[in-house]
Amino acid sequence: MALLEIQELCHNFGGLKAISDFSLTVTAGELVGLIGPNGAGKTTVFNLITGVYHPDGGHLYFAGQDITTWPSYRIMARGMGRTFQNIRLFKDLSALDNVRVGAFAQCSYSLRQTLFRTPGFKRQEAQMTDRAHQLLARFKLSRYALTPARHLPYGEQRRLEIARALISNPKLLLLDEPAAGMNQAEIGVLITLLRELRQEFDLTILLIEHHMGVVMDLCQRVQVLDFGETIFTGSPLEAQHHPAVLEAYLGKDGEPDEI
Amino acid sequence: MLRRRSQLLAWGGCLGLLVLAWILPASGLLNPYVQQVLMYVGINIILTLSLNLVNGYMGEFSVGHAGFMAIGAYIASILTVAVCPRFWGPWLFPFVLIGGGLGAALAGLVVAFPSFRTRGDYLAIVTLAFNMIVKSLLENIELIGGPRGYLGMARLTNVPWVVFWVLITLIALRNFVYSNAGRGVLAIREDELAANLIGVNTRRLKIYAFLISAFFAGIAGGLYAHLLQFINPRSFSILKSTDMLVMVYLGGIGSLAGSILGATIFTVLLELLRPLGVWRWVVGPLMLVLLMIFQPTGIMGLREAKILQPREEFGGVTRNPGTMP
Amino acid sequence: MLALSIQYLLNALQLGSVYALIALGYTMVYGILTLINFAHGDIFMVGSYLALWGALFLLGSQVKLPLALVFIGALLFSMTLTALLGVLIERLAYRPLRQAPRVSAVITALGVGLFLENFTLATIGPQPQHVPPLTPGYSFTFLGVTCSDVQLLIIVLSLMLMVLLDWLVGYTMTGMALRAISYNRTIVPLMGVPVNRMISLTFAIGSAIAGAGGLLYGLAYPVLDPYMGVRIGWWAFIAAVVGGIGNIRGAMLGGYILGAVEIFTPVFLPASTYRDFVAFSLLLILLIFRPTGLLGRPTFERV
Known part of the structure; x- marks a missing residue:
């Protein structure tokens, strides 16, 4: 069953075509890569899926509902999680609070219950806090629980962002360049982590990545973007040898541009 | 067991404070002047807590909170003078104040809606315009005295009532801040877009924050009106809003304890400087500028006194989560 | 009827010129530092007092100087x-805060404004001061419309200053540097633009124009008090925002619009006390529907 279905998405920025006729279907349980050279429009696709921008044309279906015109928070609460290319944690909040904010939509107590701190409120708060601690432990971040996010080392910040996205038990996780700024060893750890998470949280993952190794290792399927247009869909291995992909990455004739 | 005891202690403390606030003035141990200053301190604490929710916790920038205060003050005053029978005044006082608070909260919506679309400087200008519009409207309604002001309220505000409302404000804000909604509000301050993108309904939270903040500013207005027994539109100008800003940033943004400190220090200092005459008004702004340059986060910036944090907040981890490592 | 309308229009133009001159200062500082310089209205107030003292000193000299x-x-x-005052304020109060959160700088600006105002109040006192006439007092009447020499002086001189500034910012190297800094403050120093000197220059120009506005205002409405900076300053500030803060031509346009609002409000509404209400409501409505003002450019946030 299709978890996410994107139909002929189009988007312009001030008359400039950023995305044209982008279609993609992601089935539950899949791990799909979205690749392409810089400025190809990959992050724009993520922003369209998550409601940061609303598309000029086309439709988005998620978990059986048309989410094309929904606001971001509603889309995310429906079961999506997202991380960012340049980490966007809540820098002055503790790691624990960062993760708990991620559970915002799960919380069902009312403003009245909040202001009077009713037993129902306390029960839910305690559950949520426990769950946040579990997640921090799972990501080996427990010792940073009360440390403001800005003081965490880079790798830990990346992991915290994933933990924040996962506390709401999303069906679909959107990862925007999770390996950016990591060295070879760290990338190895990341690949293992993502594999494990997929099992543990029963995730479907859509991944933007520059690092071909990650894509090769993880993705069953890739879609290649260039100047907002899809130039290839298929297995990662095929993508590596496809002439259009090579041209997009390396310039015409498969030769690097002359310097 | 331990939990029950600490809860008892907290309630006992609040009750004790109220009883003390009732006994001390009655016993004649506090002269009227000290009582008056105490009441000013209390009202300013409520105002500072209220503004801190929007400016400190949510990271928006309101420069128009005197507008909410004005609405609360006028509604409460009109209710006591023109609506309630005079004899019932003292008994209806809390309801009158709540009436004023609700009116102010309604006005809070007026500012909350523009805040969906604009942020930062532009929202500051919106709140400023709001403040000016309220003042200008009050000046133009002859029925409530126009620019001459409104009077006739009995002096219903006293030390116990002020302490009571300070406690209510403090408890309500603490409960709000340490909750799902409160964390969402902090997330708006840190990164509004990212908050939206992990499922935080930022619009609803902005409405909540402005409603609560405006409500308590309105309560403070009502208390103020029934302490002075005379209000006029000029008491709620942008100057008043600036005073509130000074108290918030002096005490420290995003801190309940800081708000209490900031309001107390500012109010007492201004009283102590009374002999300076006009020059007193030079000191406040100068203090604000120096504060911004040398200690921009205020005394308690982003930190909280442990006594004001709910015990169960961190789920077993007990270290104070101060920002400073 | 027509004559009356033209008369009002002329008055609006006169007042609008002063608003425009002050609005320019707000908008220039915002353009380069993205700081709302709330102290600017009070700089204008100080400027008008300075002009008064300057004039009194020259009028009291031994040699009888011509009025011009x-x-x-x-x-x-x-x-x-x-x-000088503008540069000093920037140096002492704003420069230490350049790396600080924006809110700190805005609050500082509010503080500086209040300081200037209360300092003036404490030293000079609240009683209004009168400005002597500095023009011969001619007035021309044409088809029932009266135009005084003061009015003409204000409108023409303001226009000259504005054209000069527009040329300076739009067509000179200095102006190009200013625009570059407002576009991106991190890269421009690497191109060899002396950012600090440029920012000082902005404050100097903006404040000097407010000083000129102070004199012109004093000629037209010859009573000065320490609170005039707040009264006039807020209006000029609205003008800057209405026109699109950061945009120089926007500030001029906004100034004339606000002048018209002030003059025409009592014509259509029962009392002149509604002026503030109308002006700030206009501002609020505009901000809700077009947050960046009439001539401002919209901004986008990167994800």
């Missing part, structure tokens, strides 16, 4: 000293 010379002397005196 007194006017020019007072103008230069006021412009120079307000420019």
